[in-house]
Amino acid sequence: MGLALDHSRTPLFSEDIRLIIWDLDETFWDGTITEEGMTYRQDHHDLVIDLAKRGIMSSICSKNDHNRIESTLRESGLWDYFIFPSIDWTPKGPRIQSMLTQVGLRAGSVLFVDDNNMNLAQAAHMNPGLNVSLPTVIPELGSAPQMLGKADPKLTRLAQYKLNERKTADVVRGGGDTVTFLRHSNVRAFIEYDVESHLDRAIELINRTNQLNFTKKRLPEDMAAARADLLAVLSHNTTDAALIRVRDDYGDYGFVGFYLTRRIGNKRHVEHFCFSCRTLNMFVEHWVYGILGRPLLTSVGEVLTDPTATEIDVDWITPVFASDMATEEPPSLALFDRIYARGGCDLASLLHYFSLHTKHVTEELNLPKNGQMFRRDHTSFLVPALEDGLTEPQLEAARLLGYEPQDFETEMMVCSRDKTLFLLSFWADADIPVYRHETGLEVPYWLVGAQNHNLIAREELRSAVAETDVQRERLDSLCSAFRHQGLLSDDEMRRRYTLILDRLPADAAVIIVLANERGPVHYQDPSKPNHPHHKRLNEVVKSAAGTRKNVILLDPMQHIQSASDLIDLNHFKRPVYHRMYNDALTQLTTLQGEEIANG
Numbered sequence: 202m203g204l205a206l207d208h209s210r211t212p213l214f215s216e217d218i219r220l221i222i223w224d225l226d227e228t229f230w231d232g233t234i235t236e237e238g239m240t241y242r243q244d245h246h247d248l249v250i251d252l253a254k255r256g257i258m259s260s261i262c263s264k265n266d267h268n269r270i271e272s273t274l275r276e277s278g279l280w281d282y283f284i285f286p287s288i289d290w291t292p293k294g295p296r297i298q299s300m301l302t303q304v305g306l307r308a309g310s311v312l313f314v315d316d317n318n319m320n321l322a323q324a325a326h327m328n329p330g331l332n333v334s335l336p337t338v339i340p341e342l343g344s345a346p347q348m349l350g351k352a353d354p355k356l357t358r359l360a361q362y363k364l365n366e367r368k369t370a371d372v373v374r375g376g377g378d379t380v381t382f383l384r385h386s387n388v389r390a391f392i393e394y395d396v397e398s399h400l401d402r403a404i405e406l407i408n409r410t411n412q413l414n415f416t417k418k419r420l421p422e423d424m425a426a427a428r429a430d431l432l433a434v435l436s437h438n439t440t441d442a443a444l445i446r447v448r449d450d451y452g453d454y455g456f457v458g459f460y461l462t463r464r465i466g467n468k469r470h471v472e473h474f475c476f477s478c479r480t481l482n483m484f485v486e487h488w489v490y491g492i493l494g495r496p497l498l499t500s501v502g503e504v505l506t507d508p509t510a511t512e513i514d515v516d517w518i519t520p521v522f523a524s525d526m527a528t529e530e531p532p533s534l535a536l537f538d539r540i541y542a543r544g545g546c547d548l549a550s551l552l553h554y555f556s557l558h559t560k561h562v563t564e565e566l567n568l569p570k571n572g573q574m575f576r577r578d579h580t581s582f583l584v585p586a587l588e589d590g591l592t593e594p595q596l597e598a599a600r601l602l603g604y605e606p607q608d609f610e611t612e613m614m615v616c617s618r619d620k621t622l623f624l625l626s627f628w629a630d631a632d633i634p635v636y637r638h639e640t641g642l643e644v645p646y647w648l649v650g651a652q653n654h655n656l657i658a659r660e661e662l663r664s665a666v667a668e669t670d671v672q673r674e675r676l677d678s679l680c681s682a683f684r685h686q687g688l689l690s691d692d693e694m695r696r697r698y699t700l701i702l703d704r705l706p707a708d709a710a711v712i713i714v715l716a717n718e719r720g721p722v723h724y725q726d727p728s729k730p731n732h733p734h735h736k737r738l739n740e741v742v743k744s745a746a747g748t749r750k751n752v753i754l755l756d757p758m759q760h761i762q763s764a765s766d767l768i769d770l771n772h773f774k775r776p777v778y779h780r781m782y783n784d785a786l787t788q789l790t791t792l793q794g795e796e797i798a799n800g
Contacts, residue, residue: 213345213346213347214312214332214345214347214348215309215330215332216309216310216347217310217347217348217349217350218257218310218311218312218332218345218347218348219256219257219258219306219310219311220257220258220259220260220284220304220306220310220311220312221252221257221258221259221260221311221312221313221314221342222259222260222261222262222297222300222311222312222313222314223245223249223259223260223261223262223263223283223314224261224262224263224313224314224315224316224317224320224336225261225263225265225270226239226263226265226316227316227336228314228315228316228336228339229242229245229261230242230245234265234269234270234273235265235266235269241277245339246277246279248339248342248343249279249282249283250279250282251343252342252343252348252350253282253353253356253358253359254352254353254354254356255348255349255350255351255352255353256350256351256352256353256358257348257350258284258304258358258359258362259282259283259284260283260284260285260286260287260300260304261283261286261287261288262287262288262293262296262297262300262313262315262324263287263288264289264290264291264293265288265289265290266288267288267289270286270288271286271288281363282359284304284359284362284363284365284366285300285303285304285362285366285369287299287300292323293315293320293323293324294320294323294324294326294327294328295327297313297324297327297328297331298327298328301328303365303366303369304362304365304478305412305413305478305481305482305505306412306478307330307411307412307503307505308328308329308330308331308332309330309331309332310411311328311331311332312332312333312334312338312342313331313332313333313334314333314334314335314336314338314339315333315335315336316335316336318335321333321334321335351409361454361479364451364452365479365481367451368382368386368451379482380517383483383484383517384516384517386449386450386451386517387449387450387519388447388448388449388483388517388518388519389447389448389449389518389519389520389521389525389531390445390446390447390448390485390488390518390519390520390521391445391446391447391448391520391521391522391523392443392444392445392446392492392520392557393443393444393445393446393456393523394442394443394554394775394779395776395779396431396435396442396443396444396459397432397435397776399444399456400428400431400432401424401428402444402456402459403431403442403444403459404420404424404427404428404431406444406456406458406459406475406476406477407419407420407431407459407473407475408420408422408427410475410476410477410478411502412478412481412503412504412505413475413476413477413478413481413486413504413505413506414474414475414476414504415471415474415475415486415498415500415501415504415508416471416472416473416474416475416498416500416501417501417502418472418473434461434463434472435461435775436774436775437463437768437774437775438546438550438768438772438773438774438775438778439463439464439465439546439549439550440461440462440463440464440775441460441461441462441463441464441469441493441550441553441775442459442460442461442462442473442775443459443460444456444458444459445457445458445459445460445476445485445489446523447479447480447483447485449483454477454479454480455479457476457477457479457480457485458475458476458477458480458485458486458489459473459475459476460473460474460475460489460493461473462493462496464546464549466568466569467546467549467564467566467567467568468496468568469493469494469496470496470497471493471496471497471498474486474489474490474498474508478505481505481506483518484506484513484515484518485518486506486508487506487508487510487513487515488515488518489508490508490509491515491560492556492557493556494556494562495509519531520534520557521534522534534557534558535558535786535789535790536558536559537558537559537619537620537621537622537710538559538561538619538620538621539559539561539562539563539616539619539620539621539622540552540555540556540558540559540561540562540563540621540622540623540624541562541563541565541612541613541616541621541622541623541624542555542562542563542564542565542566542623542624542625543565543566543577543578543583543611543613543624543625543626544566544567544577544578544624544625544626544627544628544714545566545567545576545577545578545626545628545629545771546566546567546771546772547626547628547714547757547771547778548566548624548625548626548714549564549566550773550775550778551624551714551778551781551782551785552564552624553778554778554779554782555622555624555782555785558622559622563612563616565577565611565612565613570603570608571603571604571605571671572603572669572671572672573603573647573648573672573675574647574648574649575604575608576629576633576645576647578626578627578628578629578630579627579629579630579633579645580627580630580689580694580697580698580701581635581643581644581645582608582609582644583611583613583701584697584700584701585609586609586610586611586613587611587613587614587700587701587704588700590609591606591609591642592640594640595638595640595641595642596609597640598638598639598640598642598682599642599644601675601678601679601682602644602646602675602678602679602683603671603675604644613704613705614704617704617705617706617709620709621709621710622709622710622711622712623705623709623710623711623712624712624714625701625711625712625713625714626713626714626716627694627698627713627738627742628714628716628735628738628771629645629647630688630689630694630697630738631688631716631734631735631737631738632652632653632688632734632735633645633647633653633688634653634654634655634685634686634687634688635686635687635688635689636657636679636683636684636685636686637683637684637686638682638683639682643686646675646679646683648666648667648668648672649666650662650665650666651666653688653734655685655687656676656679656680656685657679657680657683657684657685658685663676663680688734691737691740691741694738694741694742694745695741695744695745698741698742698745698746699745702745702746702749702752707749707751708751709751710751710753710789711749711751711752711753712752712753712755712785713742713746713752713753713754713755714755714757714781715738715739715742715754715755715756715757715758716732716735716738716739716757716771717732717735717757717758717761717770717771717773718731718732718735718736718739718758719731719732719758719761719770720732720767720769720770721764721767721769721770724763724764724767725764732770735770739756742754753785753788753789755781755784755785755788757773757777757781759784760777760780760781760784761773761777
């Protein structure tokens with residue numbers, strides 16, 4: 202049993218108690234209601250109310266006549282303080298097992314109080330870890346250290362459990378098919394990306410959830426320290442995070458979930474993934490996990506569900522904007538069969554938001570590969586796939602620099618068969634020079650620190666940027682087999698961008714992210730001219746886009762409000778990407794019209 206039956210001192214439990222299950226006869230009240238009668242215990246009545254105001258729930262598991270008990274407790278004004286009451290003549294062990302499933306609590310956070318040792322033994326046997334005790338424990342419960350709870354004078358937690366109780370009853374009346382019930386419950390979810398405005402709720406979910414906290418990475422208990430730690434992580438451009446608010450026909454559950462992921466090499470790593478039990482069995486955590494692209498998630502400790510389960514297809518949750526949460530029929534978000542993204546980390550940051558608009562994302566982003574950063578945001582890797590491809594001698598030349606044949610391939614044309622949103626950025630074209638091989642191959646070669654310099658001409662730069670023998674070997678090949686061609690000319694960039702846009706369907710929505718022209722130094726000295734290479738790139742992109750009505754040019758400079766929004770010229774704080782996303786949605790609607798934005 203989870204609790205020793207020695208009550209000469211204040212009882213100690215293995216963890217905080219969140220639910221007390223009461224027997225009634227000779228426990229909650231004195232005597233037996235169906236026999237000689239009972240004496241109502243006002244002190245127990247008051248304890249139930251006091252515990253509810255601490256956020257600790259009470260339930261009933263009694264062998265009795267349900268109607269008589271309900272009538273008695275309604276008359277006393279206490280019936281609505283009990284959640285998921287179980288009152289019939291069947292064994293208590295299985296009923297408590299079912300109750301724990303309905304309530305969504307682990308046995309270790311529940312206490313069952315009964316005057317019959319056989320009932321206690323059966324309940325403990327069928328529910329391993331359940332705390333059980335005779336009624337002698339009751340006078341000590343109010344002062345037990347694991348029953349302090351959290352102040353809830355408005356009985357918010359009780360109201361949420363009563364709402365879930367009503368939903369469960371409706372499922373049973375509807376034949377017991379939970380999925381069918383959910384599909385008729387008008388479940389809506391709002392993803393709040395402005396975590397900073399609700400920081401304390403995010404901290405509460407991280408530190409207080411257990412059964413649906415899948416990583417169990419806690420913040421400091423000191424709120425000031427917790428806020429500082431979380432804000433520091435949120436400020437980074439590779440951080441993706443949001444709070445989840447849920448509403449259905451039964452009510453508004455508030456913010457019930459939080460996630461935070463970090464992208465390393467444009468691959469998502471889960472730091473926090475935690476949810477309140479308020480929405481247990483609505484599969485909200487499964488839905489959010491799918492939106493995130495199903496990153497690797499290894500659950501820590503005991504949890505109640507498995508969001509990674511592939512047999513569950515959550516099609517009953519509708520994503521909406523905050524302003525539409527209470528609307529009877531909220532407008533649908535712009536949806537696409539697929540989103541195709543090719544570019545750098547700027548697109549990786551935007552995809553976090555755009556993934557809400559499709560179930561299928563094709564990513565062709567920069568990534569670490571073969572000992573160097575493979576810059577897919579340079580069109581030299583895309584254009585050959587849209588033309589005649591590379592010859593075998595050219596592919597052999599590319600291997601000298603660490604490139605493989607698949608580096609010059611793309612899924613772009615395959616994706617164009619569907620209703621696809623194309624996200625593109627070509628920032629590397631502005632800054633990374635190309636090198637030409639005698640076979641006619643023209644490719645960039647870039648290492649961190651090389652910037653737009655000629656690596657062939659600068660031996661000291663090659664020595665400074667090469668960190669491995671493989672990189673030094675490739676630089677030797679660059680010097681011996683290639684010649685410096687320089688940055689792409691305006692005409693060549695325009696030719697390439699025109700080719701790319703011509704190959705896409707004329708009615709496909711295309712978003713091209715322009716390069717930022719003003720870094721932190723420009724905000725310190727506004728008289729400084731804009732970054733010349735980025736300015737040139739943007740002018741050529743605008744020229745190639747011309748009057749194409751299906752092309753949206755997304756300018757980050759319109760959403761950078763001060764130097765504090767910048768990490769450097771090419772990387773921004775998280776809110777900038779969210780503002781860019783909102784701008785893109787507006788343009789999809791106003792510039793592309795209903796046919797493209799809403800289908």
